[in-house]
Amino acid sequence: MNQPVAFDFESHHVRVVTDAHGEHWFVAKDIAESLEYRMASDLTRVLATDEVRTHDVRTDAGTREMSIISEPGLYRAIFAAKPHSHEKAEKVERFRRWVTHTVLPSIRKTGSYTAPGAPSPQPRPSPLQVQVLAHLEVARTLASFVPGLKPELAAACALDAIHRDTGLTMEPHRKGLPAAAEPPARLNATQLGQKLGLSARKMNLRLAACGLQGRNEREEWELTDAGREYAEAVPFSRNGHAAYQLLWRPEVLGVLEDAARSSAISVGLG
Known part of the structure; x- marks a missing residue:
């Protein structure tokens, strides 16, 4: 890999290195600070093993071994960022556009590192x-x-x-x-609950009790293998923040009603 090229995002320096294959890697510490992660390890924890590695980077204090993340890992980190305010959500969106509209076009326009004896690079x-x-x-x-x-x-x-x-x-x-x-019109937890006379909170608990969804480590509802037969995770954007929601097909109502009847019968027999 070559030594990093520094780019400025608002008040942050973001260093990018290019390997012998022309792939771009971003210094994890710089991305973490730009996306307001508490520390770089919080960012790399959400990445796949092939999306993060270490690289010796020259700094003012000397050469340091630092974590770097791949371009796909960068997109994953942006998606996984959980801003807790409208201002932070807007900053995440500005960072995404800055990477795709400024950093990557600049790197690809000026060229990338090629190792001696490597094949000639393809047209940029x-x-x-x-x-x-x-x-x-x-x-x-x-x-x-x-x-x-x-x-x-x-x-x-x-x-x-x-x-x-x-x-x-x-x-x-x-x-x-x-x-x-x-996708045709699908039902969120609130709309499902309206059909059964339940609040969105109670509907989510009912879906979880039926084994169709569960909480992940970020305390978000996530489909189980059984739930994927009746729902999809659909991306959406709100106030500049990308996320996803679970939308259910009407057929899930039959599953919920059958579960409610079975529970009532069990209580009666008891």
């Missing part, structure tokens, strides 16, 4: 191609990171984001996706 993509590829990489990361999120649905969301960022018409590509990428 244009800034527009970089934007499109970045969105597609985010979609791949989401599909592997969010339980229950179908790849075709993640791809459909990426096409929407590409259209918003570039103005390119994505409709011909959308038509090539499976029908599942155009």
Whole structure:
């Protein structure tokens, strides 16, 4: 790897190194500070093992071994960031756009490190191609990171984001996706509860009691293997913060009603 190139994001320095294969790696400490993680280890904890490694980086205090994260790992870290205010959510979105619109196009425009004897690099993509590829990489990361999120649905969301960022018409590509990428109207916990006379909180507890969802380490509801038969994790954006919600097919009402009847029978027999 070469030595890092520093970029400035607002009041933060973000260092990027390029390996012999032209892949870009970001100093984890810099990303953690930019996304307001408490410390770099909190950021790297959410990454896959192939998305983080160590690299000797020259600093004012001498050479230090530091954690660096890959480009897919960076997208995963951005998605996993949990801002607790509107201002922090906006900062995360500004950082995402800064990476995809400034940092990566700049690196690819000026070239990257090539090891002696390595094959000649392929033609560099244009800034527009970089934007499109970045969105597609985010979609791949989401599909592997969010339980229950179908790849075709993640791809459909990426096409929407590409259209918003570039103005390119994505409709011909959308038509090539499976029908599942155009989800019909589905029910969230509040809407399910209205059909059974329950609050959203009690409905979520009922779904969990039936083994259809459970809490993850971030205290968010997450589909179980059984739940994926009746629901999907659907990405959405609110106040600049990307997240996902569980939306259920009407068929789950039959499962809930059967469970309620079985429970009532058990109580009666007892």
